[in-house]
Amino acid sequence: MGVLLEVKNLTKKFGGLTAVNDFSFEINRGEFIGLIGPNGAGKTTIFNLISGMEKPTSGSIHFDGIDISGKLPFRIVNLGIARTFQLVRSFKFLSLLDNVQVSCLSKRGKAASKTIGTEAYASSILRSVGLIDKASVPPIVLPHGDLRKLQIAKAIGSNPELLLLDEPFSGLSYEEQVGITDLIKKLHSEGVTIFMTGHVLRELMALVPRVIAMHQGKFIADGPPSEVANNKIVLEAYLGKGEGFA
Ligand SMILES: Nc1ncnc2c1ncn2[C@@H]1O[C@H](COP(=O)(O)OP(=O)(O)OP(=O)(O)O)[C@@H](O)[C@H]1O
Numbered sequence: 726m727g728v729l730l731e732v733k734n735l736t737k738k739f740g741g742l743t744a745v746n747d748f749s750f751e752i753n754r755g756e757f758i759g760l761i762g763p764n765g766a767g768k769t770t771i772f773n774l775i776s777g778m779e780k781p782t783s784g785s786i787h788f789d790g791i792d793i794s795g796k797l798p799f800r801i802v803n804l805g806i807a808r809t810f811q812l813v814r815s816f817k818f819l820s821l822l823d824n825v826q827v828s829c830l831s832k833r834g835k836a837a838s839k840t841i842g843t844e845a846y847a848s849s850i851l852r853s854v855g856l857i858d859k860a861s862v863p864p865i866v867l868p869h870g871d872l873r874k875l876q877i878a879k880a881i882g883s884n885p886e887l888l889l890l891d892e893p894f895s896g897l898s899y900e901e902q903v904g905i906t907d908l909i910k911k912l913h914s915e916g917v918t919i920f921m922t923g924h925v926l927r928e929l930m931a932l933v934p935r936v937i938a939m940h941q942g943k944f945i946a947d948g949p950p951s952e953v954a955n956n957k958i959v960l961e962a963y964l965g966k967g968e969g970f971a
């Protein structure tokens with residue numbers, strides 16, 4: 726095991742708003758963790774800070790012992806962290822295969838595809854997410870569930886050790902959620918450390934053995950989903966906003 730990600734006293738301010746407030750946690754190699762919190766809690770901002778899309782106001786982030794606080798996103802990808810976005814993003818006019826090939830051009834993607842070549846490597850990823858039949862079409866023709874799979878395919882093209890999934894179930898039908906769940910479980914069983922957000926605990930409850938909860942930028946709980954769901958402060962954070970876990 727060993728610590729893969731160490732976040733210490735992380736703070737991010739946007740003007741007068743503190744989106745992430747003195748937040749600390751550790752993730753061990755091989756873990757499968759959820760990050761929950763009501764809308765606006767700061768989950769995406771934490772992912773933006775880890776992936777280098779935002780610079781911390783203060784605090785530090787270490788990945789595999791390396792200080793990555795404020796490093797550029799491509800450097801962080803090259804070290805082994807990939808992410809997906811809450812709102813799906815793709816190269817609209819490139820085929821699915823080319824979309825995935827772009828991320829295979831990262832340092833770790835190149836190393837992983839060295840023996841078989843980028844195209845075969847990208848094809849194998851599309852096959853593993855169930856999109857190989859659509860390799861030559863552009864993403865604009867895909868249903869939403871397939872677009873979410875493509876996000877994951879692009880992220881794994883860079884051969885990450887840590888995969889950040891921001892609301893991977895958002896906007897999906899039940900059947901599509903099952904497909905994405907199976908895919909995430911498979912990636913975890915293959916050794917990828919998974920850290921994923923969701924604002925409804927039910928989605929994550931069955932999936933992850935550990936959940937970190939936050940509210941208004943602050944850490945509020947860390948533990949098994951059954952414990953966190955019954956934590957008084959967590960319940961107040963959700964129920965106070967008229968939302969529940971059910
Ligand atoms: N670039 C930005 N500029 C100003 N404020 C921002 C910016 N990014 C996020 N915020 C604010 O920071 C807070 C946390 O937002 P964030 O998107 O991280 O929350 P979240 O937990 O991901 O919410 P959701 O569940 O809706 O996805 C919110 O109040 C948001 O409006």
Ligand SMILES: [Mg+2]
Nearest residue numbers: 768769770811
């Ligand atoms: Mg978010």
